[in-house]
Amino acid sequence: MTNSVKLTDVKKSFNGHEVIKGVSLEVKKGELVVFVGPSGCGKSTLLRLIAGLDTPTSGEIHISNKDVTYAHPSKRGVAMVFQSYALYPHMTVADNIAFALKIQGLPRAEVDAKVAEVAEILQLTPLLKRRPKALSGGQRQRVAIGRAIVRQPDVFLFDEPLSNLDASLRGQMRVEIARLHAKLGATSVYVTHDQVEAMTLADKIVVLNAGHIEQVGSPMELYRRPANLFVARFIGSPNMNILSVKVAGAAATTVTLETPQGLLEIPRTGVVATNGDTVSLGLRPENLHVAADGEASHLKGHVVLIERLGGETFAYVALKDFGNDPVIIKLSGEADLHNHQEVGLRVDLDRAHLFDAQGLALGQPLGAAPDVGAGHV
Amino acid sequence: MASTTSHAPDAGWRKHLPVLNALLRYGILIIIGFLMLYPLFWMIGGSFKNNHEIFSSIGFIPKEPTLDGVINGWKTSTEYTFATYLINTFKIVIPKVIVTVISSVIVAYGFARFAIPGRKYLFALLMATVLLPKSVLLIPQYLMFREFGWLDTYLPLYIPQAFAVEGFFVFMIIQFMRSLPLEMEEAAVMDGCNSFQVLTLIVAPVILPAIIAVALFQFMWSMNDFLQPLIYLSSVEKYPVALALKMSIDVTEATSWNEILAMSTIAIAPSLILFFAAQKYFVDGITSGAVKG
Structure with missing residues (x-):
């Protein structure tokens, strides 16, 4: 039974x-x-x-x-x-x-x-x-x-x-x-x-x-x-950031995405897509980081709003040329940022999510086993 | 706003304003209240007056208090004492209250909780009966009960109530039930109750104030009911108080008003006692159905 x-x-x-x-x-x-x-x-x-x-x-x-x-x-x-x-x-x-x-x-x-x-x-x-x-x-x-x-x-x-x-x-x-x-x-x-x-x-x-x-x-x-x-939007707080991008190439273990700020290559297996397909790139707020001065960044934008909760800070960053709503980034409580500041964002590419036009997940992240215990809300 | 301003020299009297205000308000209320209750006081006072004093003074305190009215009134002009008529009244009122409460609660529960086909129309029909003057039913009902052979018995006076004919009571209980959380009854169902157990073990105890209000209303109305007993009862030994009082006005040429007043006083006593005993629930019952969210 x-x-x-x-x-x-x-x-x-x-x-x-x-x-x-x-x-x-x-x-x-x-x-x-x-x-x-x-x-x-x-x-x-x-x-x-x-x-x-x-x-x-x-x-x-x-x-x-x-x-x-x-x-x-x-x-x-x-x-x-x-x-x-x-x-x-x-x-x-x-x-x-x-x-x-x-x-x-x-x-x-x-x-x-x-x-x-x-x-x-x-x-x-x-x-x-x-x-x-x-x-x-x-x-x-x-x-x-x-x-x-x-x-x-x-x-x-x-x-x-x-x-x-x-x-x-x-x-x-x-x-x-x-x-x-x-x-x-x-x-x-x-x-x-x-x-x-x-x-x-x-x-x-x-x-x-x-x-x-x-x-x-x-x-x-x-x-x-x-x-x-x-599910991606529903689970997780603040919500996952969703960016509309185009597929520029899919290999066995990587997908290349064309964004308004250039190409982005994310590790992912089993993606079946044609070049030029519009897909949704999902990025959790904690998988986006503000790049330090001189550090390489994947995306650029400027801060439009900062919410300080004490222990953590949420920064809303309007990405250059994207036209999306601002993305939300989860930072430490002490994060040194101010409004209108130009920032470069580093993305944990191995934690990125990809969804096709119907909203279904595209492919799988590498190393499929989820590492339980990593910090979540 | 009448707030006291300390620097104004002539404002001292203003601090007495709340007291004056209260005196004025309560003074007016007491005077009006007294005027409204005066007939009641006069009736009680009249019970202890002799017959000619009743019409010679407007005051309600008897000048020469006497128990003659009470003693003679109790004996009545018939072969039965007033006790017989009081007991007769209770023989009608008590079964009537019981069957009214039971039937009204069951019907109200049905309307409030079950998706009966045509419920809306049935409810509208029930409400329509509230507006229907009782007197239009008298003749058909009389003919019906005559066929049943129920004339000169108490049955026509309370058996109809077993079918929840008082739309007002049903409506009142429905309103009260609607304010109850449905989840409470669902919890009872999950705990293993059938619908009847939900009603008797959960709903009825919770709507007790409404039930008491219904019982009280029915008790008072039935105590005062004159027309129905008059129509259905023919033997004097079965008369309730309302008829007995009327009878003592008819039978003698010189009516002993002091006796009638004394017996009227006794006749309203049960309603008054019951009302004050259940006042807390009664007032709850009238208001809480409306106010409870």
């Missing part, structure tokens, strides 16, 4: 409008999979289909190798943590956690023991007698998680569980969820629009856009080797 959740060509329409356009996906046992995408991409709908709160228009959903496409939510072995916590306001914390077990008709002693155990795990024991309205946001979220844990489901579903919390608490709860997942090892599907949550929590990220999957992969895989422009 390696699949915990399996979606087969799942489609969902609301009033004739197709929201999920054929999604197939496998989630392995014990994996934490994050659905990420812009609002309206269908990620919450997909989660609700897995939860059983909606039924798919077509396709199949298997959980623990059982077909649950049309099964009642409580019969699927899933538990869900909602964005708004969705606690029962008229019940105490203990009753909230115990509710599902009571509905199942478990004996009282067993229910009490399980509630006590869960409360211990989530440090809720002193709060068990309180009502939800007497709890802080973080505590409510823990109760919501406790309510899911107590049922010992095969799969946990999280629907943007942290988006109602303030920034510092969100960071704290993110760590707690990661710790909890490590401890319980339960299969989890987690929906978020926050790519930091996605990158830090996920074993596997599913990038959704307009009801279909753009790419599935580990966080670093998506970061290093986005399959298309959408």
Whole structure:
């Protein structure tokens, strides 16, 4: 039993409008999979289909190798943590956690023991007698998680569980969820629009856009080797810089690109392109550097805006003759730059990305294995 | 803005302005409030007057307080005491309140949460019944209940309520339910509840203020209802308070107004007691449905 959740060509329409356009996906046992995408991409709908709160228009959903496409939510072995916590306001914390077990008709002693155990795990024991309205946001979220844990489901579903919390608490709860997942090892599907949550929590990220999957992969895989422009733009903050260039020649291990500032040769294998094709060159802000005086540079431009965040600085550089929006460069906090300064930019050419006119990745970087652990957001 | 300016020599009186303002406001409110409640005070005072004093003075404090009105009023001019009529009233009102609450909540839940085909039109129809004058239904309903053989029983007075015929109550509860987060009910579904359990274990406790408001409204309206009992009840032993009071005006030539006032006072007591007991929830129920986001 390696699949915990399996979606087969799942489609969902609301009033004739197709929201999920054929999604197939496998989630392995014990994996934490994050659905990420812009609002309206269908990620919450997909989660609700897995939860059983909606039924798919077509396709199949298997959980623990059982077909649950049309099964009642409580019969699927899933538990869900909602964005708004969705606690029962008229019940105490203990009753909230115990509710599902009571509905199942478990004996009282067993229910009490399980509630006590869960409360211990989530440090809720002193709060068990309180009502939800007497709890802080973080505590409510823990109760919501406790309510899911107590049922010992095969799969946990999280629907943007942290988006109602303030920034510092969100960071704290993110760590707690990661710790909890490590401890319980339960299969989890987690929906978020926050790519930091996605990158830090996920074993596997599913990038959704307009009801279909753009790419599935580990966080670093998506970061290093986005399959298309959408993923490239979506993952990473600030966004990847995209420059429109033309192919001037493709060899076995290099591609020569014609830019308004001259030729640029990037190492890349397996690129199939005709000379003169317009392609998109993707450069992450941290792969662009300001060249020191006298140092050779690949691109030239002038600084139009500097954002200092303290620890790091983002510089917006308008490239000469490109006509693009300014590119963003990530520099150290102390970077010595000022507006209107003419700068030369050095590019980590081996980290450059290339996409064809359809937005699909062209070829592969040399040495395909992504070096996990390199600095990312 | 009336702020105190320390350097102006004649501005000293301005610092008393808030007190004067409050005195003026509360003075006016107390006077108007007293005027509005005066008939009520007069009724209570009249219960302890003798019959000719009632019409000889406008004041509500009895000059020669007497319990005659209460004692004779309680005995009534019939063979039954007023207690019988009070009990009769409760025999109508209590089942009526219970079935109203149950049916209204169930119907409201249906409208608020289920995609019933034609829901919009059914809801419009329900709302239309709120505008329909009750009296147009009297004759067809009377004929119907006569066929059922329910005349001179309490059934016609509360059985219709089991079908959520009070559109106003249904509407009120629907509005309240709409303010509830759907996720709460979905969480209950995931926890294993069926629709009925979601309603009884989650939704009903949460909308308790609305339910109490409905119960209170129905209680008060039914206590005061005169027309329906008049139409359906023919034996005096089954009369509720409203009819009994009217009866004591009819039967004797010289009406003992002090007795009527005394019994009226007793008759409104249950509504008043219930209202004040549930005031907190009642006020919540009227306002929170509208205000809660």
